[in-house]
Amino acid sequence: MRPAERYSRQLPLVGEEGQRRLRGTAVAVFGLGGLGALAARYIAGGGFGRVMLVDYDVVSVSDLHRQVLYTTDDVGRPKVSAAARLLRSVNPEVEVVEVNERVNVDLADRVLRDADMVIDALDNWESRLAVNAAAVRRGRVLVHGAAQEWYGHVTTVVPRRTPCLEELFGRAGRARRASGPRAVLGPAAGVVASLMALEAFNAALGAPRLAGRLLLADLKRMTFSVLDIARDPGCPVCGGAR
Numbered sequence: 001m002r003p004a005e006r007y008s009r010q011l012p013l014v015g016e017e018g019q020r021r022l023r024g025t026a027v028a029v030f031g032l033g034g035l036g037a038l039a040a041r042y043i044a045g046g047g048f049g050r051v052m053l054v055d056y057d058v059v060s061v062s063d064l065h066r067q068v069l070y071t072t073d074d075v076g077r078p079k080v081s082a083a084a085r086l087l088r089s090v091n092p093e094v095e096v097v098e099v100n101e102r103v104n105v106d107l108a109d110r111v112l113r114d115a116d117m118v119i120d121a122l123d124n125w126e127s128r129l130a131v132n133a134a135a136v137r138r139g140r141v142l143v144h145g146a147a148q149e150w151y152g153h154v155t156t157v158v159p160r161r162t163p164c165l166e167e168l169f170g171r172a173g174r175a176r177r178a179s180g181p182r183a184v185l186g187p188a189a190g191v192v193a194s195l196m197a198l199e200a201f202n203a204a205l206g207a208p209r210l211a212g213r214l215l216l217a218d219l220k221r222m223t224f225s226v227l228d229i230a231r232d233p234g235c236p237v238c239g240g241a242r
């Protein structure tokens with residue numbers, strides 16, 4: 001199959017040069033749950049050159065209502081291997097890297113050495129803030145999203161140009177106790193995941209639309225709003241002289 005045929009339905013939108021840019025972009029997807037699984041599916045399908053899958057969880061039957069890369073046959077398998085198998089079959093042109101390790105600052109830093117862009121689809125703030133710190137240190141664009149119940153939000157961190165996750169969510173995130181799995185509607189996670197994947201395309205094509213902006217989705221009322229957000233020059237992660 002010619003590459004032009006694989007991407008023929010998106011080439012009119014991104015152009016040959018845009019497709020080359022996608023091909024030249026390596027994306028690290030942290031978290032392969034309801035957000036990361038679907039975002040990774042679009043990113044691999046769209047022909048990004050490398051997708052690095054980072055997760056340390058196995059597939060549970062309670063994941064299947066929203067985590068669209070997995071089936072009942074995958075229950076008990078590591079998410080990275082189940083996801084990688086599907087993504088390789090979707091698009092053999094994409095290099096899929098499996099990282100079946102627990103997220104911490106060192107791991108995030110190591111993964112981001114080989115990635116140009118980050119999808120933060122994690123489910124806890126300790127890991128999210130570790131990935132944020134690594135992304136700032138290495139200057140990688142980070143697309144952050146979260147979904148809970150009927151609600152979600154998405155923003156893009158461009159290090160030292162936009163607010164990072166530390167100043168947006170650091171204090172509130174650390175104060176939040178782990179309270180076990182939270183309720184979320186499958187399609188609500190899907191909407192947020194799709195927005196994150198779209199933003200990854202935008203960023204790879206040179207124009208992230210949610211840099212310095214926070215998109216809020218209220219999917220119970222079917223409303224979206226976007227807030228402009230400003231940097232804190234005193235941020236302990238990204239602030240200070242540069």
Ligand SMILES: [Zn+2]
Pocket residue numbers: 163164165166167235236237238239
């Ligand atoms: Zn910051």
